[in-house]
Amino acid sequence: MTKMIADKPSARWLPARHRFALSRLIVFAVGRYLPARMDVEHILLAVDRDQSAIENYTIAIWFLATSACYVAVVLPLSIFWSIVAAIPIAAFLIQLPLAFGATSAILMALQFCAAAYFATATGSIHYVAWLTLVVFAANAIAWVIDRACGI
Amino acid sequence: MSSEQASDSPPTRHPPPASRQSWWRRFLAKGVFWRKFLRFAAMHVPPWIEPLVIACWAGIFLLFAPGRQAVMSNLKRVKKGSTPLANFFRCYRVFWNYAWSLSDTMRFREMRVVPDWEFTGYQHFEVMQATGGAVLLSAHMGSYDLAAYLLAERSGHRVIIVRAPEVDPETDEYEKQRKPAEVQTEFNVKASDLAIDLLHAVRDGGIVAIHGDRVAANIGELPATLFGEATRLPAGPFALAMSSHAPIHPIFIVRTGRRRYRVVAYPPIVVEASRDRNAAFGKAMAAWTRDLEDIVSKTWYQWYAFVPLWPEAT
Numbered sequence: 059m060t061k062m063i064a065d066k067p068s069a070r071w072l073p074a075r076h077r078f079a080l081s082r083l084i085v086f087a088v089g090r091y092l093p094a095r096m097d098v099e100h101i102l103l104a105v106d107r108d109q110s111a112i113e114n115y116t117i118a119i120w121f122l123a124t125s126a127c128y129v130a131v132v133l134p135l136s137i138f139w140s141i142v143a144a145i146p147i148a149a150f151l152i153q154l155p156l157a158f159g160a161t162s163a164i165l166m167a168l169q170f171c172a173a174a175y176f177a178t179a180t181g182s183i184h185y186v187a188w189l190t191l192v193v194f195a196a197n198a199i200a201w202v203i204d205r206a207c208g209i
Numbered sequence: 210m211s212s213e214q215a216s217d218s219p220p221t222r223h224p225p226p227a228s229r230q231s232w233w234r235r236f237l238a239k240g241v242f243w244r245k246f247l248r249f250a251a252m253h254v255p256p257w258i259e260p261l262v263i264a265c266w267a268g269i270f271l272l273f274a275p276g277r278q279a280v281m282s283n284l285k286r287v288k289k290g291s292t293p294l295a296n297f298f299r300c301y302r303v304f305w306n307y308a309w310s311l312s313d314t315m316r317f318r319e320m321r322v323v324p325d326w327e328f329t330g331y332q333h334f335e336v337m338q339a340t341g342g343a344v345l346l347s348a349h350m351g352s353y354d355l356a357a358y359l360l361a362e363r364s365g366h367r368v369i370i371v372r373a374p375e376v377d378p379e380t381d382e383y384e385k386q387r388k389p390a391e392v393q394t395e396f397n398v399k400a401s402d403l404a405i406d407l408l409h410a411v412r413d414g415g416i417v418a419i420h421g422d423r424v425a426a427n428i429g430e431l432p433a434t435l436f437g438e439a440t441r442l443p444a445g446p447f448a449l450a451m452s453s454h455a456p457i458h459p460i461f462i463v464r465t466g467r468r469r470y471r472v473v474a475y476p477p478i479v480v481e482a483s484r485d486r487n488a489a490f491g492k493a494m495a496a497w498t499r500d501l502e503d504i505v506s507k508t509w510y511q512w513y514a515f516v517p518l519w520p521e522a523t
Contacts, residue, residue, distance in 0.1 A: 060323040077257065098471065100328040108256035109325065111467035118260040149265050152258065162255035 061105040068094040073209050075109040079201035086209045121169065125152055127186045128172050170194055234377060238274040241379040251315035263312065267304040276515035283518050286436045287509045306464055306511040310352040313468060317355055326359065327465065330474035337458045341366035341414035344450045344457045348422040348501060349513040351462030351470055357418055367415035369393045371403065373425040411453040419446045422501060423514060433494050436502060440519050447490050450480040459500040463508050475500045
């Protein structure tokens with residue numbers, strides 16, 4: 059059973075409640091300055107690596123937005139219609155590997171491959187791709203720091 | 210409920226056995242396919258992509274599942290003067306929250322993933338936990354299954370959930386096979402079948418959890434006024450409280466964010482054991498509808514009432 063912490067709102071910002079090394083490192087550095095109010099009578103916080111709403115929503119939005127950019131580039135439509143069509147298409151394409159049992163690592167590997175491919179492309183899409191590669195690199199560096207510092 | 214009791218009871222309007230159902234019925238909104246699909250998704254979808262997956266499927270079910278019109282009809286009563294267009298988008302929010310609640314419940318059942326819990330009205334909740342022997346009256350909101358597990362784990366009392374059987378026989382069979390061990394689940398097929406068992410359970414210190422916001426077929430009902438309009442609500446919890454001399458604890462489970470739920474406990478309702486049963490029931494029902502209105506008006510976006518609550522809306 060998951061470990062629970064009672065009546066300590068600051069536990070909301072525990073690195074252990076985050077999955078990715080980069081977000082673990084960020085909350086470790088700034089967690090003590092983040093708001094931790096006790097605005098209810100009693101709380102029980104689960105210590106689980108997928109518990110952070112901010113982290114999960116951020117990653118989901120980033121993943122969809124980046125994928126939609128790649129889809130928009132390959133669609134043979136005007137910029138406006140490409141963007142409109144790319145969002146639902148990207149949402150569908152992301153879920154396709156899940157139906158075949160793709161794990162978190164496989165999805166991230168696919169995103170990395172797409173970023174590597176579009177990083178060499180011409181036009182503004184290569185900025186999106188490079189940003190993705192920077193995020194992957196930052197997460198890898200954070201992983202090393204997390205391991206070294208025991209975070 | 211024993212099998213002998215079941216065989217003695219008069220015939221009720223049950224759906225035909227699974228073997229006689231058309232194969233395609235499993236793909237309807239309440240069919241077993243979607244339960245199995247949800248289980249697969251809960252076990253395989255990475256949590257960080259879950260918001261995207263849930264947003265998509267909540268939209269698909271909003272457009273194609275039959276519950277939309279009922280939710281919109283109920284919202285019209287809750288949000289006075291609201292327009293159908295606004296209620297359509299509100300309905301999406303209800304479906305979105307419902308999808309999250311189902312996902313959280315399934316993740317708990319299959320992987321023991323526990324959400325964060327917050328409590329308001331904790332003193333009432335604590336009294337019920339400490340004393341046991343109570344009727345927990347709730348509504349279809351948040352993840353009531355998850356809350357029952359929490360209660361069973363924390364209170365040490367026997368917790369019995371009374372719920373309506375699934376409409377689809379295959380789904381019903383599937384759910385019965387996957388009943389969790391911590392919480393006893395009874396399917397309320399016929400009002401009189403369970404009454405004695407529940408009475409004994411409450412007298413022995415157990416906590417019987419019942420939904421008091423929707424009347425299912427073959428269930429006793431009482432007249433009530435909800436949001437200023439006449440409706441019918443289940444009579445069972447009040448009859449059980451009167452006969453067992455146990456208090457009714459109105460407790461609601463509200464989803465406040467991703468994997469975060471709030472237990473909202475209101476002061477207990479006492480059903481007086483008097484000769485004038487109608488008056489006693491009426492008083493208790495008035496207290497219950499007051500609490501229900503209060504919580505639903507604040508958290509309408511997660512009131513999972515997928516059937517019309519007001520008769521004229523059917």
